[in-house]
Amino acid sequence: MTRVLVVGSGLAGLIAAVRATDAGHRVTLVTKAALSDSNTRYAQGGIAAALFPDDSTDAHILDTLRAGAGLCDPAAVRVLCEEGPARVRDLIRFGVDFDRDESGITRGLEAAHSRSRVLHAGGDATGAAIETALVATVQERAKRAHALGGDQITIHEHTMLVDLIVTDGPGTVRVTGAMLLGPDGTQHAVAADAVILATGGAGALYRHTTNPAIATGDGVAAAWRAGAAVADVEFYQFHPTALAVPGTPLVSEAVRGEGAVLLTSTGERFMPAIHPDAELAPRDIVARSIAAQMKKQGGAPVLLDATGLGRDLLESRFPTITAACRAAGLDWAVQPIPVAPAAHYWMGGVATDCWGRTSLAGLYAVGEVARTGAHGANRLASNSLLEAAVFADRAVRALDAEEQRPPLFDDLEAVAELGSDPDEAGTLVERSTLQELLWEAAGVHRSGSGLTRAAVTLAGWRAVDRARATVAELETGNLLDLGRLIVAAALAREESRGAHHRADFPDSRLELARPRFTRHPASTRPLLTVPSQPSEAIAC
Ligand code: SIN
Secondary structure, eight states, X not given: OOEXXXXXXXXXXHHHHHXXXXXXXXXXXXXXXXXXXXXXXXXXSOEEXXXXXXXXXXXXXXXXXXXXXXXXXXXXXXXXXXXXXXXXXXXXXXXXXXXXXXXXXXXXXXXXXXXXXXXXXTTTOHHHHHHHHHHHHHHHHHHHHHHTXXXXXXXXXXXXXXXXXXXXXXXXXXXXXXXXEOXXXXXXXXXXXXXXXXXXXXXXXXXXXXXOTTOOOHHHHHHHHHTOOEEOTTOEEEEEEEESSTTOOBOOHHHHHTTOEEEOTTSOBOGGGTOTTGGGSOHHHHHHHHHHHXXXXXXXXXXXXXXXXXXXXXXXXXXXXXXXXXXXXXXXXXXXXXXXXXXXXESOEEEOOTTSBOSSBTEEEOGGGEEOSSSTTSOOTTOHHHHHHHHHHHHHHHGXXXXXXXXXXXXXXXXXXXXXXXXXXXXXXXXXXXXXXXXXXXXXXXXXXXXXXXXXXXXXXXOOXXXXXXXXXXXXXXXXXXXXXXXXXXXXXXXXXXXXXXXXXXXXXXXXXXXXXXXXXXXXXXXXXXXXXXXXOOOO
């Protein structure tokens, strides 16, 4: 029986935990906040899959490759689109109640999809519906195991990943567990045969984000420090339309899919002059066009006019957005609402193969923490929940083949040290200053000079020593590591492609149409080795 440590409780982590339990493994599921707190819960747009007779796997593949701007891994895209329908059916079996009408499951159209293939639940509350169903499924498994006197799955909330434990065995470096910070404020080592990272993205890197504050990239940062290969970290997707009020709640692309249009502050449509698909152009193009328009109008947000959709449709199809507008004192049935881009989804992350396996034996990454290559330089709308479901399932299937060698990544380069150690001199990093810096230098628009200045600033900052840090300090330290990684990768990519746009290199360059796999400079030696008697106890 394999001891599996799953870190994170969004869609990817919950599927991994359920599947691994059902496969007979012993599972420990840890999550930084409450079990139902995750980025998944905030997903509005839905889950895309070629499930309908007028659609095909090939059409979904083509749309995904087009959006990915030449950087997708075709094998990962094929796996995503071929296995997607089966994983959506699994979600239905786990209790997700997708919206239906008299003809069956309803489906929506989103930007850059050639067919209507996006399923929703509760209108724009798809992520919340999926999270609720999967949390109930995991809890039911834990209850059943407990009733039978077993500990096949144990759940530890408010327990944060500090670092991965790496063991230097004969011929291979292996992840053999993790250091965790429990709710009692102490760190514990937990041994595992396999660690599955499902810790999500890092929207908290940026001043404006649609992500919850817990999205601090803890898994990518820990994997990076442990020496795992990462890739495509320069590609951060900015959603074009977050409501321009404190908290920047998401205004789903599906609203534009239903016919809403973007207006300047003086009420003119501007997207038709920029792209033939106008408001439904690929997400990066719409986000950049909005940012450019905001600059022209002195920084004021643009307007999203959904009044033509009518109150009934807005309130029934988009209850979450209706509530967010209402909380901000806006009635979007009668007035255009202010919107602006915000950090939304990280295409880059821990490099994996099509089985969720990373470059370190014993370490898997699934969901947004992973870079599978399925999204390339720009993710197609509503492919993220799908990717989480597909690759979490595959990672568990791969556990039994774990004795195989970890995958090798092309031209894996150890990059130069990006900043100072905690004990070295430097200014203690402040999260809000870091978020401001990343937004300005590595946001929607980038330039070599701005990125160079940001790299110098970041190199002079330091984080609190991880051995003594609180949860908030650990998170900020992770964000500092990731900010350095993103800025270095954005500087190294001297072109514009997908979500990465540089004013000094405005065009794509054919010779750069490939991912860049990098690893920590110190990764030839283990950073944190397993204690001789690893504790399995977590105080909860
Ligand atoms: C949205 O609803 O616009 C977001 C969907 C996604 O990010 O895939």
